[in-house]
Amino acid sequence: MRIFDFSLKLNGFEIDKAKEVLAKIQSQSEKDFVGYIENQKKEIVSYHLEHNAFYKNLGKSIDINNWDSIPVMTKRHLQQPLEKRLSNGSTTDTVYINKTSGSSGDPFIFAKDKWCHALTWAEIMNRFGWFDIDFNSSKQARFYGIPLDKKSYYKERLKDCFSNRYRFSVFDLSDNAFEKVLSKFKSTNFDYINGYTSPIVQFAKFLKRKNVVLKTLCPTLKVCIVTSEMLFDDDKMLLETQFGVPIVNEYGASELDLIAFQNPKDEWQVNSETLYVEILDENDNILPYGEEGRIVITSLYNKAHPFIRYDIGDIGILDEKSTLKKPILKKLIGRTNDIANLPSGKTAAGLTFYYITKSVIENDGNVSEFIIEQLSLDVFKIKYVSKNALSPDEKETIGKAMIQYLEPNISIVFERVAKLDRSKSGKLKQFTSYI
Numbered sequence: 001m002r003i004f005d006f007s008l009k010l011n012g013f014e015i016d017k018a019k020e021v022l023a024k025i026q027s028q029s030e031k032d033f034v035g036y037i038e039n040q041k042k043e044i045v046s047y048h049l050e051h052n053a054f055y056k057n058l059g060k061s062i063d064i065n066n067w068d069s070i071p072v073m074t075k076r077h078l079q080q081p082l083e084k085r086l087s088n089g090s091t092t093d094t095v096y097i098n099k100t101s102g103s104s105g106d107p108f109i110f111a112k113d114k115w116c117h118a119l120t121w122a123e124i125m126n127r128f129g130w131f132d133i134d135f136n137s138s139k140q141a142r143f144y145g146i147p148l149d150k151k152s153y154y155k156e157r158l159k160d161c162f163s164n165r166y167r168f169s170v171f172d173l174s175d176n177a178f179e180k181v182l183s184k185f186k187s188t189n190f191d192y193i194n195g196y197t198s199p200i201v202q203f204a205k206f207l208k209r210k211n212v213v214l215k216t217l218c219p220t221l222k223v224c225i226v227t228s229e230m231l232f233d234d235d236k237m238l239l240e241t242q243f244g245v246p247i248v249n250e251y252g253a254s255e256l257d258l259i260a261f262q263n264p265k266d267e268w269q270v271n272s273e274t275l276y277v278e279i280l281d282e283n284d285n286i287l288p289y290g291e292e293g294r295i296v297i298t299s300l301y302n303k304a305h306p307f308i309r310y311d312i313g314d315i316g317i318l319d320e321k322s323t324l325k326k327p328i329l330k331k332l333i334g335r336t337n338d339i340a341n342l343p344s345g346k347t348a349a350g351l352t353f354y355y356i357t358k359s360v361i362e363n364d365g366n367v368s369e370f371i372i373e374q375l376s377l378d379v380f381k382i383k384y385v386s387k388n389a390l391s392p393d394e395k396e397t398i399g400k401a402m403i404q405y406l407e408p409n410i411s412i413v414f415e416r417v418a419k420l421d422r423s424k425s426g427k428l429k430q431f432t433s434y435i
Contacts, residue, residue: 204235
């Protein structure tokens, strides 16, 4: 039984139809693909101009026949209640809703219509299939976080069960924790590893200290797919050596789709089927292949919520050999997270703060930006920009979450600022350790 497909269908996602449509898109010639992209661009813009008041207000000067007239959207535009951004006919009960991680410091809640989300899953399953991974039968070793409140915790565990995966916590990266991880690999026929880069790299360093190659203990292992954080070349070499399998780099955004995925030829192939990716300069001009600029993305199928010429907050370069049908991401700048060292000697992945910041994010758009700085082993500072100062109760909630996810005897300092300093790329680094 194809349990993963069944679970998607149960939630209203037409995965079989989505796979068929994706296959038809991929089968087009390069010439026909140009027409397909132009039609989809016009169709999605026209739809939102007609059915979405938020986008109609944003795009007052749009000429549907002039792509350059379409304004670039930023995360700042989206920091308002979701209900004000939904298209006519879409409600919070009929769409897929989630929160961005806030890894760029600009969190918000977003929505996708169910057909768009079905296509997202079809795209992901197609790319994983390049490495002989089938979500319905392949066993996943998952290095992701997990909510700690009981209801959300058991919901994620249930999803893991339906998705044929076993989740390892990224909140404890100690040797004792990794001994348990290693033991699980010895006793389980895992087909692949998937998860955040930094904890997986820490696990590989642990294996190196023990002089262990993971595939010798888990012969069924085929591939390791890392996501959400930058994978540096030396870390990739470490992973290849200690895991004994190919290492695949994934680049995605929850509000959009899978953006780029390393193919078997070791190219970082961009998703051109459901997204349209551009590289723009600081004046919103389209840059030619080979030049560095802002990554701006259009979701070609999301009718519930517009993501049209959406500045994701990353800087990158499309390779000179790119084509419209097969763009290649030559370089990505950003998405690096530090490791947090704690008073007890425990370490935690920087992505731990993905879950902590969920307590900061509210649907009223009060907090527009934030970063977390580790000033010493036991002192963390949350610097934030907001319409209104956080209340004592809100600060207490955040402080309790920090302690719950990390450990006791941690001090939290709050600093409300008018503006946060940005890197040269224009992106905020969510977590920085100064120790």
